Amino acid sequence: MTDTAFVRREMEPTLPPPVRTTGIGAWLKANLFSTPGNALLTLVAAAFVAMIVPPLYNFLIADAVWSDPEGLRGEACRFEGVGACWIFIQARLNFFIYGFYPTEEIWRLNLMFLIGIVLIAPLLIPRAPFKRTAALLFFVVYPFVAFMLLAGGVFGLRPVRSGEWGGLTLTLIISLIGIIVSMPLGILLALGRQSKLPAIRSFCIAFIELWRAVPLITVLFMASVMFPLFMPQGVSTDTLMRAIIGICLFESAYMAEVVRGGLQAMPRGQYEAAGALGLSKPKTMGLIILPQALKHVIPGIVNTFIALFKDTSLVSIIGLFELLNTVRAAGSDPAWSSPTHAVTGYIFAGFLFWAFCFAMSRYSIYMEERLHTGHKR
């Protein structure tokens, strides 16, 4: 009989690793120069970085104008070879954030932000106390309080027309309303699209397909230019309100399709198990199906939110001064003349957009991980 299996009698001692699997040299070889192709790519990438970083550093930091000791304001960045004009941002920061809102009333916006942050924090932080109270206050009471502070006209607050709202404030107002309204509306449309009742189903399909097939710019033009033509004489509604309604309906059509994707991924067994326990259809949806379906499509939902946030910049074409439009307007201010202040403004606006979107993205990844219970081992 021949031995076909080797049976170990004693434990093998731990051996040191073979040479050159640790240390910088080995790391470089494994990660950057493992094949001739990879080595070439590494060199190209290094050359690209070397090409792009120094000019970027010079523009943003070395040649940039950081302070204005002589009080030149608009003239401070007016010289050859100037880098980013940061004092422009500094000087016009209030305009970028609050738009044309009267300076002496800005405390109202700050108060509005403060209340908003205090109420929204418990909703975003898991395990925070007073969740239910905060949700109730945020979704039911806060909209009225915020509107009161914004528009004034009550409790002795000076009225401020919506035309004077602007800057980052307006961007946040539009996108927050858009997000809060389009989410439930999208869920309802998605459920309606799966309804067994033909009238509801056809309405939802028609709604979704109509709004999804129209560019947002068209929607905004229709809302601002064409809609008033259909209204009876003397009835006029606010441009901003019409734009917000347009954005909400537009985004809810997108949201509906994202949610529908999640609903379709739900196995039939979940409906059956819930039904077999005697749960009614609405309870099955609310307790079993939607929590799972929405969790599946968090990336899609946040994708839509991020798109919405950036799409708010389109309201500038109907004359609303959201963040990007205030930056553009400030850039063409004749009091400022320099080769770079306008560009610096756009960089600043771009950075703000990026910061908000990146925060949303990270938060969604955090939520995904927290809610991931399905196949956790």
Added chain:
Amino acid sequence: MTETAPAMPERPIDRSHMTVSKTDVAIEVIDMHKWFGDFHVLRDINLKVMRGERIVIAGPSGSGKSTLIRCINRLEEHQQGHIVVNGTELTSDLKRIDEVRREVGMVFQHFNLFPHLTILQNLTLAPIWVRGIPKAKAEETAMMYLERVKIPEQASKYPGQLSGGQQQRVAIARSLCMNPKVMLFDEPTSALDPEMIKEVLDVMVSLAEEGMTMICVTHEMGFARQVANRVIFMDQGQIIEQNEPEPFFSNPQHERTKLFLSQILH
């Protein structure tokens, strides 16, 4: 299926208190037909289940066994005939369907636990939201049933962290938390590894010993022999034979039954 024999519980079953009511009807199916599109899946089904009775439905795959018990809690809709469960006839009236389902527990082949909820939440969801039982009371009941299926230590885990056999026992406990009058089992052990079949069958046997009215679709013939009052054999959407387990296995009447039994009992 050779592994069915060892999966059978060894201890003898005490049948003394497994009383079957003579007058109290739990489920009655009368002249029932069902079609899937053009396919006549259930043909002229007549079945009366008395309270306390334990019925095993056997038959080749595609014979309509699962469809039949799914009709009993209206997961499938029948097109002709009548189904009366606990005195309530199943019609398209949604309210009545929920009423019937509250009193009829169902265990599925693939468990169908709710993966986003912990085991304890799986068990308390329906008592809280359907019966309106206070949370603390529902959790107490749930823990009692988890003890019964011998996995109380898993209460705060998620279904994805449990083995198949444990998940199926949780699914049985979840149904029991609703305190059902009837339990339906749709091939409860078919998706399990052979090692785990016994732990689930043990729970089912103890349930039978307590006098639960049960209808089981299963291929576990050892289980059928041990606890069933009646075995029903289905083929091509019809009940073609029914008998007590002993004569059913030792002396099947119908040719198809003989063939089926010779295939699964070696």
